[in-house]
Amino acid sequence: MxxxxxxxxxxxxxxxxxxxxxxxxxxxxxxxxxxxxxxxxxxxxxxxxxxxxxxxxxxxxxxxxxxxxxxxxxxxxxxxxxxxxxxxxxxxxxxxxxxxxxxxxRACVDTVRKYSETTRVACTRKTTPGIRKFEKLAVASGGGDTHRFNLSDSVMIKDNHIKLMGIEAAIEAAKKTSFTRKIEVEVESSENAVLAAKLGADIIMLDNMQPNTIQETLKILEGKGLRDSVIVEASGGISRENLENYAKAGVDVISMGSLIHRSxxxxxxxxxxxxxx
Missing domain, CATH: 3.90.1170.20 (Quinolinate phosphoribosyl transferase, N-terminal domain)
Incomplete structure (x- = not known):
């Protein structure tokens, strides 16, 4: 400090x-x-x-x-x-x-480890203003992933970005920022997940998708030969109570704002x- x-x-x-x-x-x-x-x-x-x-x-x-x-x-x-x-x-x-x-x-990581040895449990930017770094480091202490600390760490293209400029233009603009920054795209459908992967996104966030829809999306990505080229993250409404179902879905990352705001x-x-x- x-x-x-x-x-x-x-x-x-x-x-x-x-x-x-x-x-x-x-x-x-x-x-x-x-x-x-x-x-x-x-x-x-x-x-x-x-x-x-x-x-x-x-x-x-x-x-x-x-x-x-x-x-x-x-x-x-x-x-x-x-x-x-x-x-x-x-x-x-x-x-x-x-x-x-x-x-x-730690409790959430232990739950996920029952079904996957590789899936990361991550927090979000839903933190207390002024003490974000301390809260995120506490997540790391519990075995979780800190995700990005701020808007400069990586490019995250969310729903409002897409509404303002479209997914293709947003990804193209993101590629011009820096070769060191990963590009993450938030999607709400399997179709946009495939599109984002084809356009070169590094990470695809499946936002507010139910576990069965997530599994279907992963199968579609695999069928098109795109699964191994992207990190797939599940996010939105995930808590300790429903975490088990998401842990079984097969994603690479499960991000949970509740790690902080519901602790x-x-x-x-x-x-x-x-x-x-």
């Missing part, structure tokens, strides 16, 4: 006159952070950056992606009591939120365990 980011987060949480933490005598203290439920942990580095900035010695043997059981200690902290209290909520917010994303992602925070806590160290 960049220093300017840490300072921004701390400024937001402390405000202009911290009347909550400063009433406490600033004496040496020891604390622990632990999880109150099973999870895949994420946010270790982010929390560590906060502790470091506030002069707190933080010890941990864990790394993002480790699976924890209820009650396991994540950090042991030594520092001034005021600093520990100031770091508490901010660190727990990052750990709880990012671990929730990593935990849901549940993991319950974690910080407790003072000793004073006057």
């Amino acid at each position: 960049l220093i300017k980011e840490v300072e921004s987060f701390i400024e937001e949480d402390l405000g202009y006159d911290d009347v909550s933490c400063t009433i406490v005598p600033d004496r040496p203290a020891e604390a622990v952070i632990f999880t109150k439920e099973d999870c895949t942990v994420a946010g270790i580095k982010e929390a560590g950056s906060i502790f470091c900035y506030l002069g707190i010695q933080a010890e941990t043997t864990l790394k993002d992606g480790d699976r924890l059981k209820e009650g396991e200690i994540i950090f042991r902290l030594n520092g001034g009591a005021v600093s520990i209290l100031r770091a508490e909520r901010l660190a727990l917010n990052f750990l709880g939120h990012l671990s929730g994303i990593a935990t849901l992602t 549940r925070w993991i319950d974690m806590s910080l407790e003072i365990v000793n004073l006057d160290i």
Whole structure:
């Protein structure tokens, strides 16, 4: 985490006159952070950056992606009591939120692995403004794929692009951007999937297609000798509840905005365990 980011987060949480933490005598203290439920942990580095900035010695043997059981200690902290209290909520917010994303992602990856060893589970750009990189890295910690971080990473031609300029013109324009960028085309029919593949798309996103329609589209692409030339991604309305059906469909990537926007925070806590160290 960049220093300017840490300072921004701390400024937001402390405000202009911290009347909550400063009433406490600033004496040496020891604390622990632990999880109150099973999870895949994420946010270790982010929390560590906060502790470091506030002069707190933080010890941990864990790394993002480790699976924890209820009650396991994540950090042991030594520092001034005021600093520990100031770091508490901010660190727990990052750990709880990012671990929730990593935990849901891990569960989804485990579901897909029952049917495919190669299909990637990816997130989308449906993220919280300002903390996208942290949320996407939490997906990676859970074994998922971060997809593109922003609009500059690759060219994605979506339905509105096609409405504005047509699929042929859109792909032709995309090819002129840079030879290093892959071109992904969102389609809603088997016909457009075939057309996009013929026009040279690198990735075809089958948007809001049911699993049986996806399987039919894959068969059509294979029958025309186009299946091996493209990466096929399924997206739209996919959640943990219906993921199994998509995992059986045979696509290369399953992208799920729900990895982030439907994740549940993991319950974690910080407790003072000793004073006057």
